[in-house]
Amino acid sequence: MKEPTFPDSPLADLCRERGLKLTGQRRTIAFVLSDSDDHPDVEELYRRAVEVDPRISIATVYRTVRLFEENGILQRRDFGGGRARYEVADGDHGDHYHLIDADSGKVIEFENPELDALLDNIVREMGYDLVTTRLSVVGRRKAKPR
Amino acid sequence: MKEPTFPDSPLADLCRERGLKLTGQRRTIAFVLSDSDDHPDVEELYRRAVEVDPRISIATVYRTVRLFEENGILQRRDFGGGRARYEVADGDHGDHYHLIDADSGKVIEFENPELDALLDNIVREMGYDLVTTRLSVVGRRKAKPR
DNA sequence: TTGCAAATGATAATCTTTCTCATTAATAGG
DNA sequence: CCTATTAATGAGAAAGATTATCATTTGCAA
Secondary structure (H helix, E strand, O other), rough: OOOOOOOOOOHHHHHHOOOOOOOHHHHHHHHHHHOOOOEEEEHHHHHHHHHHHHOOOHHHHHHHHHHHHOOEEEEEOOOOOOEEEEOOOOOOOOOOOOEEEEEOOEEEEEOOOHHHHHHHHHHOOOOEEEEEEEEEEEEEOOOOHH | OOOOOOOHHHHHHHHHHOOOOOOOHHHHHHHHOOOOOOOEEEHHHOOOOOOOOOOOOHHHHHHHHHHHHHHEEEEOOOOOOOOEEEOOOOOOOOOOEEEEEEEOOOEEEEOOOOOOOHHHHHHHHOOOEEEEEEHHHHEOOOOOOO
């Protein structure tokens, strides 16, 4: 059986750095994730992974995605629709947020330092340190963009 | 069989106002919801509803909760843990948000007009009208509150 | 009060995710 | 480089949450 060849992805390196065993499947999944700039669910990740290496099972995708989330490599998102979706975790810099088009369901990412700061403040004043922010706003395209 | 007697709740009125048929079960569920100030999941709602009127099935709770959500009476929340949780929808005034204790999982509600305004602004500048905000911040209690 | 469309109850079916367990593979040490 | 050990994987079963089915019941308008 032939091993598919592709370079180690940034996420694969991250995986090794965290002391996780870098198996072929994890290498593949990490590659696929590094290559994605959207928010795939597990089914979709599995589809993409199989393209790269058919010797992979959906159970492993579930396992890997969970492992990566526990290790801060991935973040799980819920945009409705019943299945969890994943994206590469933000670095130490600013978080990013999601605007969901109420009609099309399309997900638009945005950043906003002012929002970062305000949230940090609010949480601190309540006596907590901010760990994660899960924010998605649902919006409807304005009828008359001026 | 005896009908349980209790007054129409605010949510029951809302239900009628929206032109939804006010069945005994919906009246019961609305009552239970009006009486709750937490974020019960369907199982928990079912438990509370059965207390009031045992002639109710969990299927109906699922159906009602979905109906109420579609009609803007309830909002569905995801705090992790695999099941959807529900709360009475905010009025036209300010939204409210959730701080989740990272260690205990406890949900703490808060409001913040500044945050309302900022989100509204951000979304407007992206060409959208804000429909709903889903925000929960996960925080960890500070070790040394000064 | 009656008729009918809609809602309900009980349970089957579906969908997503996790678990089980026999097999396979990664890695440290020789 | 080879081997042993320990963890990861594959395939499918199982679990958990939610939705669908269909015969029966009920709200509500006429």
